[in-house]
Amino acid sequence: MTEPTNKELLDLLGVEVVKKSNSSQTLREEQIINGFKEIQKFHEEFNRAPENLEDRDIFERLYAIRLSVLKESEEFKSVLRTFDYQGLLDVKAVKNYVENNQELDDSELLAKLNISPEVSNLTLLRHVRSNEDRRVAEEFAKREPCSDFEKYRNLFDNIQRDIKKGIRESVSLKKTPEINQGQFFVLNGQTAYIADVGEPFIQEYGIRDARLYIVFDNGTESRMLLRSLQRALTMDETARLVTNPILGPLFDNLVKDGDESSGTIYVLRSKSKLPIIEENRELIHKIGVTGGSIQKRISNSRNDPTYLMAEVNIVGEFKLYSINRTKLEHLIQSIFAPAKLNIKIKDRFGRPYSPQEWFLVPLIEIESAIEKIKDRTILNFQYDPSKAKLVEC
Known part of the structure; x- marks a missing residue:
C-alpha cells in the first residue's frame, strides 16, 4: 500500500482539525495525539484494544483502523511513544485491517465500513459520520403518537417516583447495553420503555436483531430495531439506564x-x-x-x-x-x-x-x-x- 497523504490520514483517523495552541507540539502532532487519546479512552472503558470485527460497534472499528495506521507509521509512533502508557502501539493482538486487505486503498477501507467523511469546505474537516448513524437517526425520528398511552402513563410516573425515593437509579452507560423487555432508558432526554421485543432474526453479516416496541414518556411510540436502539444509546452521550428495584x-x-x-x-x-x-x-x-x-x-x-x-x-x-x-x-x-x-x-x-x-x-x-x-x-x-x-x- 502506498504511503497515504496527510489529508487521507486525517480522514482515516477521523480527527477534527483544531486551532494551533501555544504548546511546543505542531498542529499535526496535536491531531495525532487527540486521535490516539480516543483509543486510550476506549481501552480504559473496556479493558482491551479495539477490534475491527463485523459485529462490533462502528466507532470501535474506526478506532481499530486508526490504531493500525498509527502502528504502521514510525513518525506517529515517535510522537505517541511518551503517551502510550497502555502499550497499545506494541499490542500484537490488535486486528490489523490493513494487513488483511492489501489491495484496498484508504478510501476503499472506509467504503467497506460504510463510512463517508463529511467536509464542510476544502479546509475544515469534521468527524466522520457513518451511513449507519444517519439511518439510526432517521429511524429514531420516525415516531408516532401512542394510541393507548394511558396504559403506560403510570409506569413513567412510578419510575420518577422510584428514582426520587432511591428504589431505582438512573446510571450512565459504560458500554453498549443489552436490551430486554421491561427495561427503561433515558434517550435524548426522554424516558423510553421497552414494551416488547419481537422474535429475533439474522441481519446481514450474521448479526442477531429484533424489532422493538418502544413507548416514550412524551406519548409517542417507535418500532425501531434493537441494534438501532443500541446504536442510538451509544451516540447519545447523556443516555442513561434506569435500574431495576434494588433488592x-x-x-x-x-x-x-x-x-x-x-x-x-x-x-x-x-x-x-x-x-x-x-x-x-x-x-x-x-x-x-x-x-x-x-x-x-x-x-x-x-x-x-x-x-x-x-x-x-x-x-x-x-x-x-x-x-x-x-x-x-x-x-x-x-x-x-x-x-x-x-x-x-x-x-x-x-x-x-x-x-x-x-x-x-x-x-x-x-x-x-x-x-x-x-x-x-x-x-x-x-x-x-x-x-x-x-x-x-
Missing part, C-alpha cells in the same frame, strides 16, 4: 431511617357497591405493607376513601422478616404498576379522591410475586396485564 437493602438486617426490620404484606378485597368493583371483585385487590395490626388499620374503612369508602375483607397475610418495609412496599407497587386501578371516588365530605394501591391482579399472582420476593428472584419477572400473570423477562 439488597430490602433484606438488610440493619434498620435504616427508623424503619423496622419486619412487617406484613396484606391483601384486601373491597365490599364496595361501585359497579366496577362488583363486576371485578375477585380481581381487584389492595396491596400494602404494615408493621402493626391489619385489623386496626382497616377498622374505619367504610369512612376512609383509601379503602373505597367500604368495608374490606383480608384475603392474604404474609409475614416477612429482616426487610425494609418502605422499600418492600414500593417494590410491590412497582411490580404491579401496569395493572394499577385508576378510579376516582368521593370522600365523606364529597371531595374527589384517587385511591392508591388498588390493582387488577388475581390473588394467585400476588402470592406468586411474594414468593419470588422471598427467594429474591423477582427481578427476573414482570407483570404482564394482557396475560394477567408474571412473566419472565
